Amino acid sequence: MNLAQFLTIFISAVFIYNVILSRFLGLCSFVAISKETKPALAMSMAVMFVTTMSSMITWFIYRFLLIPFDLTYLRTISFILVIATFVQFVEMVIRKISPPLYRSFGIYLPLITVNCAVLGVAVLNVDMFFVSSKAVAGSFYYSAFQGICVGLGYTLAMLLMSGIRERLDFCDVPKALKDFPLSFIIASIMSLAFMGFNGFRF
Amino acid sequence: MKKLAQEFLKGIIRENPTFVLVLGLCPTLAVSVSVINGIGMGIAATFVLLGSNIIIALIKNYIPQRIRIPCYIVVIATFVTIAEMTMKAFSPALDRALGIYVPLIVVNCVVLGRAEAYASKNSVANSFFDGLGMGIGFTLALILISALREFLGAGTLLGHPLIKGFEPAFVLGMPSGALLVIGLLLGFFNLLKKRKA
Amino acid sequence: MNKLIVSVSPHLHNKESISKIMWMVILSLIPAGAAGIYIFGIDALWVIILAVVSALATEALIQGFTKKKITIFNGSALLTGLLLGFNLPPKVPFWLPIVGSCFAIAIGKMIFGGLGQNIFNPALVGRVFLLASWPKYMTTFIQPMAAWGGYDAITYATPLALLKEGKLTEKIPYLDLFLGNRGGCIGEVCIVALLAGAIFLFIRGYLSWHIPITYILTTGIFTYVFGPKGLFTGDWLFHILSGGLILGAFFMATDYVTTPLTRKGQIIFGFGCGVLTAVIRLWGGYPEGVSYAILMMNAATPIIDRYTKTRIYGTR
Numbered sequence A: 001m002n003l004a005q006f007l008t009i010f011i012s013a014v015f016i017y018n019v020i021l022s023r024f025l026g027l028c029s030f031v032a033i034s035k036e037t038k039p040a041l042a043m044s045m046a047v048m049f050v051t052t053m054s055s056m057i058t059w060f061i062y063r064f065l066l067i068p069f070d071l072t073y074l075r076t077i078s079f080i081l082v083i084a085t086f087v088q089f090v091e092m093v094i095r096k097i098s099p100p101l102y103r104s105f106g107i108y109l110p111l112i113t114v115n116c117a118v119l120g121v122a123v124l125n126v127d128m129f130f131v132s133s134k135a136v137a138g139s140f141y142y143s144a145f146q147g148i149c150v151g152l153g154y155t156l157a158m159l160l161m162s163g164i165r166e167r168l169d170f171c172d173v174p175k176a177l178k179d180f181p182l183s184f185i186i187a188s189i190m191s192l193a194f195m196g197f198n199g200f201r202f
Numbered sequence B: 001m002k003k004l005a006q007e008f009l010k011g012i013i014r015e016n017p018t019f020v021l022v023l024g025l026c027p028t029l030a031v032s033v034s035v036i037n038g039i040g041m042g043i044a045a046t047f048v049l050l051g052s053n054i055i056i057a058l059i060k061n062y063i064p065q066r067i068r069i070p071c072y073i074v075v076i077a078t079f080v081t082i083a084e085m086t087m088k089a090f091s092p093a094l095d096r097a098l099g100i101y102v103p104l105i106v107v108n109c110v111v112l113g114r115a116e117a118y119a120s121k122n123s124v125a126n127s128f129f130d131g132l133g134m135g136i137g138f139t140l141a142l143i144l145i146s147a148l149r150e151f152l153g154a155g156t157l158l159g160h161p162l163i164k165g166f167e168p169a170f171v172l173g174m175p176s177g178a179l180l181v182i183g184l185l186l187g188f189f190n191l192l193k194k195r196k197a
Numbered sequence C: 001m002n003k004l005i006v007s008v009s010p011h012l013h014n015k016e017s018i019s020k021i022m023w024m025v026i027l028s029l030i031p032a033g034a035a036g037i038y039i040f041g042i043d044a045l046w047v048i049i050l051a052v053v054s055a056l057a058t059e060a061l062i063q064g065f066t067k068k069k070i071t072i073f074n075g076s077a078l079l080t081g082l083l084l085g086f087n088l089p090p091k092v093p094f095w096l097p098i099v100g101s102c103f104a105i106a107i108g109k110m111i112f113g114g115l116g117q118n119i120f121n122p123a124l125v126g127r128v129f130l131l132a133s134w135p136k137y138m139t140t141f142i143q144p145m146a147a148w149g150g151y152d153a154i155t156y157a158t159p160l161a162l163l164k165e166g167k168l169t170e171k172i173p174y175l176d177l178f179l180g181n182r183g184g185c186i187g188e189v190c191i192v193a194l195l196a197g198a199i200f201l202f203i204r205g206y207l208s209w210h211i212p213i214t215y216i217l218t219t220g221i222f223t224y225v226f227g228p229k230g231l232f233t234g235d236w237l238f239h240i241l242s243g244g245l246i247l248g249a250f251f252m253a254t255d256y257v258t259t260p261l262t263r264k265g266q267i268i269f270g271f272g273c274g275v276l277t278a279v280i281r282l283w284g285g286y287p288e289g290v291s292y293a294i295l296m297m298n299a300a301t302p303i304i305d306r307y308t309k310t311r312i313y314g315t316r
Helices: A003-016 A027-033 A037-066 A072-097 A099-108 A110-114 A116-129 A139-168 A180-197 B002-010 B025-031 B035-062 B065-090 B092-101 B103-107 B109-119 B124-154 B175-196 C015-040 C042-065 C076-086 C095-106 C122-133 C159-164 C174-179 C191-203 C210-225 C236-241 C245-252 C263-283 C290-307
Strands: none
Touching: A003 A139, A003 A180, A027 A037, A027 A099, A027 A110, A027 A139, A027 A180, A027 B025, A037 A072, A037 A099, A037 A110, A037 A116, A037 A139, A072 A099, A072 A110, A072 A116, A072 B065, A072 B103, A099 A110, A110 A116, A110 B065, A116 A139, A116 B092, A116 B103, A139 A180, A139 C290, A180 B175, A180 C122, A180 C263, A180 C290, B002 B124, B025 B035, B025 B092, B025 B103, B025 B124, B025 B175, B035 B065, B035 B092, B035 B103, B035 B109, B035 B124, B065 B092, B065 B103, B065 B109, B092 B103, B103 B109, B109 B124, B124 B175, C015 C042, C015 C076, C015 C191, C015 C245, C042 C076, C042 C095, C076 C095, C076 C122, C076 C245, C095 C122, C122 C290, C174 C191, C174 C236, C191 C245, C210 C236, C210 C245, C210 C263, C236 C245, C245 C263, C245 C290, C263 C290
16 A cells, blocks of 8 residues: 555546546536536535445445455446445435435435446446455555545536536527537536646656 | 337437437447447447336336336346446457446436336337337447547548548547537537527 | 626726737737747748638638627737647648637637637647647657758757656756747747747736746746755756746736636636646656646636635625
8 A cells, every 4th residue: 555556546536537527427417517616516525425435335345245255247236236225325314414405405416326427436446456356455445545536526527617607607608509518518628638637657 | 100110210319318318428428439339339238228128117017116216227237237248258359448338337327317217107119119219329329429539530430541641630539529529519419409490 | 697797807998908908919929929930940930820810710700600790800819829829839730720720719719609708728729639639740849940050950859858758968058948949839939039028018017917927936936846856956947948838827827818807816826827837747748738737727717716706895
């Protein structure tokens, strides 16, 4: 377990292979919720919480259930079930603790289940930190940290995009390009800008 | 019979999942670097869509309302796992090329979306044709996008170089280029829609 | 939704002053352009001409097609084309500046609704698009002053490229860097000409010091602190005089439309650009980071504006 690996995970997940701008995971929610900053931030916090926790839970499941019983082909089903259950659990907790917060999330809270970023980072962790069905040293911490960083990358992209889109409300964008098309083109330019971090080495 | 044909055709143009419903974009953008990959993903997704639509239409009356989404996901995940394993066995190169986007078909908004919006409320026959139409519409969209990206970004189509001396714009093979192409295509189709109206 | 924008000054009062600013900036860039052509030969002149004409043509065509007023004479498209040309190597295929300018105007400016509404600096959008699409052409530079010596220009690496590859065996004289006797893009190499233009704009009141000085200072300090042989051993003067930093800091990071409105925001902007540029130069895969840094901070500008808004008079 070394510091350079953590640094690499951070730079990769947040900048170089940004979950939205480079891996395209979470695009649906990105384009749908990035219209205003407040909901965008709230969604990002929720997503970051879910990606972090599910990274940890799926690690345990993979390490202590799927590998020993030679059931690794069941990872897709088991991971998504874990995520769906966990999001349901989070939903119940939020509803109990803060009904206004629950109402403000609306339909988007259950939609985190199908946010590609969540399942994506779980599968990514397995691909990156398990070599031929054996856990790399420190893989739990790497997986958990990657979960956090993917959440951070999601938050960064959402924050920038919501600021831009709020600004664009005052501009006369060509009608055919309003909303979706323009959002994608803006994401394209942001993706170009983020390419500056390619080839990072400490 | 006419109704079945209608259910089939709507997925191709009028309610095309990619350009009209704007669903399932994650794999579309990631995979559309080359036409071969696009076709591969399209076939895998269509298979899953067909399977899940049929099964869900069959058991729709037995699923409790409150846990219907997790139930759909289990059904879909089963078909995805079958597709995954088949691909790994018969075409490991394609499996490697598509990477994490194969398991991600589980959370592909097109599949789950059709299950929730259609298969849970319609007959097996209708759901079959809906799934087929949507799957083919999805595949056609993938082919269009990847043809553009492969030709303009690498100068080839299906792996064959086309015009001598053509200098491709590499950016189109990158995420930025994918987002640009989808943005411009969506804008173009919006324009067509407005002209028609 | 409330469409009344309440913002801090500077407010531009009439259309004329937009034009005037554009033409003043174009005027201030002439020394750097002339120097670039002098150093790299007639090819450089062609690149600039192609970039400028394409920019004007693209804007005119799009505005004509969409039945909007044709505004190519307010200098804005010309400035974009000029800056894009300045950011290109002197010996590129003829179609490269054309494609770049078209992209810069169409995608960097027009899709946002035209002048004053773009989020990103259009010239940089064009440049980064070209860099990603045709890296070979965009990173092939030629020897300076070759035509004057009577020989064909050979391929020549830029100082920053040499540094990135670890091939900077002997120190390049600062005077060479300052005058432009080095490989690089047409408009970035002659520091003295660029500074002359910047000082002109500053004296006339068209340029404020906040962004450029913060930007350059931050990059200098950062590269000094994180030196190659340990802390505080960096060659900050080399970094300030190399690459596109001076061109970027004075002429592209200062574009009114794509940078924050308040002084505090501008300083944050300059600081962010400085850090990002230094980080990419020191540890990234590319030798130069100015274009990427400015574009990233352009993206952050709306958020910066949001959080550095001044109080509305009378409220808490």
